[in-house]
Amino acid sequence: MEYSIIQVALVFIxxxxxxxxxxxxxxxxxxxxxxxxxxxxILGDLNTGLLVGGTYQLMTIGNMPIGGAQPPNAVIGGxxxxxxxxxxxxxxxxxxxxxxxxxxxxxxxxxLVFTLMSPLMSSADNMAHNADTKGIERxxxxxxxxxxxxxxxxxxxxxxxxxTIGQTIASAIPTWLQTGLSAAGxxxxxxxxxxxxxxxxxxxxxxxxxxxxxxxxxxxANDSLATPALxxxxxxxxGIAFWDFQQQTELKGAAVSDGGxxxxxx
Amino acid sequence: MASNEYVIPEHYEDLTPAPQLDQKxxxxxxxxxCFLQASFNYERMQAAGWLxxxxxxxxxxxxxxNDLAASMSHxxxxxxxxxxxxxxxxxxxxxxxxxxVDIPTIRAxxxxxxxxxxxxxxxxxxxxxxxxxxxxxxxxxxxxNAAAPIIxxxxxxxxxxxxxxxxxxxxxxxxxxxxxxLTANMQAFTRAASIMGVFVVGCLVVTMGGTQINLQIxxxxxxxxxxxxxxVSEKEAKNFTGMEGIxxxxxxxxxxxxxxxDGNALTASDADGNAVTCGVTDxxxxxxxxxxGTVTEDPVNFSVADTLNTIVPKLVPLMLTLLLYYMFAKHxxxxxxxxxxxxxxxxxxxxPLGLWPSIW
Numbered sequence: 322m323e324y325s326i327i328q329v330a331l332v333f334i335x336x337x338x339x340x341x342x343x344x345x346x347x348x349x350x351x352x353x354x355x356x357x358x359x360x361x362x363i364l365g366d367l368n369t370g371l372l373v374g375g376t377y378q379l380m381t382i383g384n385m386p387i388g389g390a391q392p393p394n395a396v397i398g399g400x401x402x403x404x405x406x407x408x409x410x411x412x413x414x415x416x417x418x419x420x421x422x423x424x425x426x427x428x429x430x431x432x433l434v435f436t437l438m439s440p441l442m443s444s445a446d447n448m449a450h451n452a453d454t455k456g457i458e459r460x461x462x463x464x465x466x467x468x469x470x471x472x473x474x475x476x477x478x479x480x481x482x483x484x485t486i487g488q489t490i491a492s493a494i495p496t497w498l499q500t501g502l503s504a505a506g507x508x509x510x511x512x513x514x515x516x517x518x519x520x521x522x523x524x525x526x527x528x529x530x531x532x533x534x535x536x537x538x539x540x541x542a543n544d545s546l547a548t549p550a551l552x553x554x555x556x557x558x559x560g561i562a563f564w565d566f567q568q569q570t571e572l573k574g575a576a577v578s579d580g581g582x583x584x585x586x587x
Numbered sequence: 588m589a590s591n592e593y594v595i596p597e598h599y600e601d602l603t604p605a606p607q608l609d610q611k612x613x614x615x616x617x618x619x620x621c622f623l624q625a626s627f628n629y630e631r632m633q634a635a636g637w638l639x640x641x642x643x644x645x646x647x648x649x650x651x652x653n654d655l656a657a658s659m660s661h662x663x664x665x666x667x668x669x670x671x672x673x674x675x676x677x678x679x680x681x682x683x684x685x686x687x688v689d690i691p692t693i694r695a696x697x698x699x700x701x702x703x704x705x706x707x708x709x710x711x712x713x714x715x716x717x718x719x720x721x722x723x724x725x726x727x728x729x730x731x732n733a734a735a736p737i738i739x740x741x742x743x744x745x746x747x748x749x750x751x752x753x754x755x756x757x758x759x760x761x762x763x764x765x766x767x768x769l770t771a772n773m774q775a776f777t778r779a780a781s782i783m784g785v786f787v788v789g790c791l792v793v794t795m796g797g798t799q800i801n802l803q804i805x806x807x808x809x810x811x812x813x814x815x816x817x818x819v820s821e822k823e824a825k826n827f828t829g830m831e832g833i834x835x836x837x838x839x840x841x842x843x844x845x846x847x848x849d850g851n852a853l854t855a856s857d858a859d860g861n862a863v864t865c866g867v868t869d870x871x872x873x874x875x876x877x878x879x880g881t882v883t884e885d886p887v888n889f890s891v892a893d894t895l896n897t898i899v900p901k902l903v904p905l906m907l908t909l910l911l912y913y914m915f916a917k918h919x920x921x922x923x924x925x926x927x928x929x930x931x932x933x934x935x936x937x938x939p940l941g942l943w944p945s946i947w
Contacts, residue, residue, distance in 0.1 A: 344624035345636075348670065349743045354721060354728055355736040368731050375728030375735065379795050382718045382725075392922060413729075418933070421926065428923070438628035442663075445626075445635045449659035450593040452652050454642045457659070461639045464626035497937045497945065504947040505933025508798050508907060512925040514788050515911030521714060521781040521788075522916070529782045533789025538900055541793055550794055551787075555719050558786035562779040569775035 324364070324480075331363045332400075333477045339396045340472030341465050353377035353399030360403035369413070373406045374399065376413045377420070380509040392516075394427025397476060404480055411499070418502030421509070423479065430475070434468055533558065595660050595690060602687045605648040608759070615643045616677055617755040623670050632667035640673070644681045661690050668701035669708025674751045676700040678758030686762075710780035716746055718787055722795065788908075796904025800895065802946040803888035810835070812880035814855035814863045815843075824867055824875040833882070840884035845877075855880030891946075 339351040349355070354374045361370015381395045401423040406416035441460065448456035494502075518530070536557060540550045619640040626635040638659060645662070649655040668676055679700055683693045720742045728735035812835065819827075832846040835853070845865040847853055853865040855878075868876040895902045907929075914920040914928075938945045 344627055344670075345622045347621070347740070347744055348747070349740055352721065352739065354725055354739055358728070358733065358736045367733060371728040371731055371733060371735065375725040378721050378725040378728070382721055382791065382795075393926065418930075421930070425923065425926075435627055435629050438626060439630035441626060442628065442631050442635065445638075445663055446593075446660070449638065449663045450656055452656040452659060454646060454655075454659070457635060457638055457642065461622060461625040461636055464635075465622070495940075497939055497941060498934065500945050500947055501934035501937030501939070503933075504798070504936055505930045508929040508933060509926060510791075510795055511798075511904065511907045511911055512922050512929065514791055514908045515915050515925065516922055518785065518788055518908070518912045519915045521710070521784045522912070523781075526781060526785045530785040530789040533786035534792055534901075534905060535789075537790035537793035540790075542900075551719060551722050551790060554790040554794075555783075555787060558783045558790070561786060562783035565782050566772075566775050566779035569778060570772055 328363055329477060329481065332360065332404075332480050333473045335359055335363070336396070336400055336476040337469040337473040339400065341469045343394075343396050344468075345465060351396050351399075353381060353395055353402070356396070356399045357403045360400055361407065364404070364407045366407045369407050370403050373403045373413045373416055376506070377402045377417050380417060380506070380512075382510065382514075392428065393421065393424035394431055395424065396472060397427030397430075398424025400476055401479060412503060414503040414506040415499050416506075417509070418506035421506075427472070427475075430471065434471065438464060529558075529561065532561075593660065596657050597691060598689055599649070599651070599654045599657060599687045601649070601651040601654055604686045605650075605684075608644055608647055608681065608685065612643050612647055613678075613755055613759060614752065616640055616681075617674050617752045619643070620670075620674050620677060620751055620755075623673050631663070631665050633670075633673075634663050634666040637666040637673070638662045641677055641681060644677075645684065648681070648684050657690065658684060661694055662697075664694070666697070666701060669704045669712075671712055671747055671750060672704045672708045672754060673701075674755035675704060675758045678755050678760075679762060682759050682762040707780065710784055712747075714784040715780065715787065716743065718791060722791060726794075792904050792908050793901045796901050796908070798903050798907065800891045800903060800946050802891045802944065804891065806887045806889040808884050808886050810840075811883045811885070812853060812855035813883050814857040814865070814878055814880055816857075816863075816876060816878045818870070818874055818876050821869075821873055821875055824877050827877045827879055828867055830879075835882065838882045840882050842882045843879050844882075845879045853880045 335356065339356055342348060343351040354377075357370045357372075357374015357377060358367060359370070361367040361374070364370070377395070377399045381392070381399075398417075398420045402413075402417045402420035405411060405419050406413055409416070411419065441464065445457060445460055447453075448460070522530070533554065537550070537554055540546050540554060546553060619642075623633050623636040623640055625639065627633060641662065642659075645655060645658050649658050662680075676697060680693060680697050683696060720739055724735040724739040727738070827845060830844055830846075832848045832850055833842055833844040834848045838844070845853060854862050855865060857863050863878055865878050865880050867878075870876055899905075911920075911925045911928075914925060915922070933947070936946045
């Protein structure tokens, strides 16, 4: 599939914005559910964009920058998954699986950028000592632009290469590999779930996890509740959490001497 | 000039409290807080972005240039908190700066405030708000609803900006006492957020876990007789009645017959599954209705998925999640390792090179 100069430029701009947005600004524009749809619009296949964006988003839920950890980069991963699916006609789960190596590459890139930015701090110190407010502002703008540029250049190169050779690659992939990639792509979300559990779980929380699992099984068994299922479940979860909060704070008020020296999962 | 020579003082030169910051400046800083991580790096993390965010306030407070330099310098020390809740720290620190409190005190408050917010923010945003909103809207997007990304953005940002601006104003007014207000109920709050979080993850395993083992294991065959009724002339009917009896246990699939080897009429099942007896009925007009049976032999498959579902539906997603949790929590696996494991699992399960049948 051939793409026009305008499409290439738009992909460049979208990646530039998304790369900055992943740590700044709205910190939500970069999410695959958004970039997938935008890339879909640019490449003229909104439906596939939505489908892949939604699929990739499910995988990243929980695979968030928690506690400063760097997850596989959702900016490169999400954009590449949409590009690959539209350019090669791969099935969404397979496209997501194929985009994972790009996301890992992006993760590496972010770590590299964060390391290389460290020396900038000594020049920032000098500016602070001289009360150079404009200098601090420029330094921040420069750092953002640098991150955006690195991402935009890399993704655009992948995009141009992918648009021409993508189809060849896709047709060369044997069925078992496509099935395997699809299955792997569909399973990736469990990594996110497990990371969430690791952060939040302690021994007395397992009951709440299992309760959520059980109640969800009942809810999804009812077809008419398929769409609002999560919202309904969230309401139940909120009720339980709120009740626990009230219990905890009341207990605390009753026992003033309690120093509360236990540490929770977070 | 060199940074080593500069020593951050303990007190500001001008100790007269500055006038209250106006709403416009507070709003400006709340807006700038969106760029907290602009120059994120592993040495000071959000420090330079933090300083960038509070510069409008510092410029108003410290009209003395030396004081501004001192304030900027200590505010460029290591800083890391939750990006969406940072305005809470900003409000407190600025109320202290405005009252020209000793620099070590401001530093201590800043460090004390930034720590706990990380956990609360993660619980609130990454573990609750994003999984729920993105979870619902992802399913909408997969169903082709173009409004899904917009709904996601609106909900997420409405919460984000409401919190940013509200926390900024609230904590600026509360000053130092806000830290106590937060820490008083912090453990209970963190616990409640975690409960909600693990509950939602339990739900997500069900609503989003689609992995299933679709393997069908061949488990012998089942034999049967399917009944066919035809209307033929009396003469043709002789062809049927003259057929040999068969042994239903051994006859090849496709054999047709009306009697078994002892000459008794066969009982076959029609298309609706009802049992009918084979035989000939005279219709009285020279035609006869003949019912005969055809031996059938169908393969029987043992479905792994059905068996697993009788234990509990979504067993595979649950097991995979727990396995990964175990590797992450007890064996210090990185998420990347988990991803690689699933990759290998996915490919091996698909029967690479056609070596074995795919289980997906």
